[in-house]
Amino acid sequence: MRSSRIDTARLTLQVHESGPEDGTPVVLIHGNLSTGRFYEHLFEDAPERYRLIAPDMRGFGDSDRAPIDATRGLRDWADDVHALLQALGTTAPPHLAGWSTGGAAIAHYAMEHPVASLTFIDPVSPYGYGGVALDGTPHFDDFAGSGGGTGNPEFAARVAAGDRSEEGDTAPRNVMNTSYWRVGHREPPKREELLLGEILKSLTGDDGYPGDTATSEHWPGVAPGTRGILNALSPKYCNWADIVDVDPKPPILWTHGAQDIVVADGSPWEMGTLGSLGVVPGWPGADTFPPQPMVQQIRAVLSEYEARGGRVEMTIYEESGHFPPLDARERWAAQFWSFLG
Template sequence: MTDFAGSMVDTPRLGQYVWTSGPADGTPLLLVHGNITTGGFWRYVAQRLPADVRVIAPDLRSFGRTEPKPVDATRGLRDMSDDVHDLLETLGLSGRGDVHAAGWSMGGGVLQQYLIDHPRDLASVTLMAPLSPYGFGGCRGADGQPCTPDWAGTGGGTAAPDFVRRLAERDGGSDDPISAPREVLLTFFGPGANRPNVDEDFLVSELLGTTVGDDHYPGDALSSEHWPNTGPGTRGVMNTMSGKYCDTSAFGDLRDGPPITWLRATADQVVSDRSMFDLATLGELGVVPGWPGADSMPPQPMETQLRSVLERYAGNGGRWREVVLDGVGHGIPLEVPDVVAAEIERTMADA
């Protein structure tokens, strides 16, 4: 079993808490976590990787123990992508072209942005249930056209208020399970059938390290005249993923980019063509009242959008493949860490 531990790394942009394993001279593998999680969530994947792989798994800003500097959402995911680049530069790894990378959920979106800004840094990319290239919510079609001019239904105002309150209070209990951070984690982001083999208390403690507020999670919000009457603000994590600011589809235009593997889980309730976190899906189901209908606000086809960009990527000389994980949920690195480790190895070997 490979040791996996964290420590602070001072970079010019901010102090980053970085989880690592493997030898300092090993093959570098950058692991980028998703929303309301940390680099620590990669521990089960790290334990299954070859001993000669150097794992680098930072806590992104607003999460875990990394210095909680504000998130400028008007830059999309660039604050986080720039932080990751800063880390690699500090470690002497940027510009070499031999860093492999894997990103989960929002972390997959961060890597898409990284590919655009630093296309020759990465030797291979593995995306696990990644954010759509057109952000989260509020858009339609394979090319991510906005449903409303102000991107209503996206951003900080879409987070569940009770969950945000309990997260701010560091309330890890399981009472009132609809809003309990522990239950939200286990239901939507957790290990599924692999639950007996993970340290649940560790995962919850990492989740509760999320910095809550307008500059962090979930971010600020603006009122909208369009259903559901909330639109993206300019600060904080959830707004970085609004299509108003987040468009990473340009990675599909890269020439001869690194090999990409996409891990798609068929039981994913977070990133899918009918996400249970997309207010349009919830409106269609009657959970959020007043839904104006599919003509005005259809559920976002997240997987369709990613596939369209990946096909364009292939047309420009990039290689990609899709791995379907039948019956697996959104918590891919926790539920099937052995599969994740094997697919990362395969992608690294394809580079």
């Protein structure tokens, strides 16, 4: 693996790579509160014909701590990827893999530029995160119940403080080990420390995690702001359901961990579920604000993509959490390289 800072027309990115510089580009986009190094365990056994490119996206890792314009959804990330590939001098359409937040970024990239394939790894719903019905209709016109105001302020403060402890549910280490992969999975100590350190590099506050917020007359009293990552994931700005209209249609691989609690039907991180459990008081009920059926939404959009002539491979990893490339690494890598081939 080699790692370097690459100047692009938009910002300077820290980029982790392996494989020949003239190889087929495979770009691996991480999720929220992570970096490109979450993919590095895949590099050693990758087929030699691929050039693996795993950037730290804006606001994360060692890349520029540039703000995220939430009103563009994840298009900032998509444009950053395009600028990176131009800076690297790649000309072939890339294979793109996007984990969680990165899933929306690669979808937006594919709506603007040719790609060889798309791999969605437990992606954010095509209708964003929080406050929408099955068909993507918001529960309230101002998209209340999504965006920066739904983030946990104690967790954000502990990330900002560089907290490496194991004290309490909001300790970044504990969030990583209970939410990023299946419960019970632990990386070797050295690797765990490295990945925790990558999380702690995240830009926090209004321009990063969780982002700014707005008040709402609707439950739970907060609506999306215009800055930061959680607002970029709000259904007000994040919507990649139009992927079904892409022509020509690149082949798609969707892998999902059945034990994922971040992207799930009834995720305990989403306001509809938190309200139904009594964690957030005043919930107006399932008729007004039901939990978001995220996996059903992903399946419906990708099924429509398939019905319109696209090739889609869907696999549920029963023993995995939010990131099967790590907690089911051998099986996932075999499927991924086979799919690219």
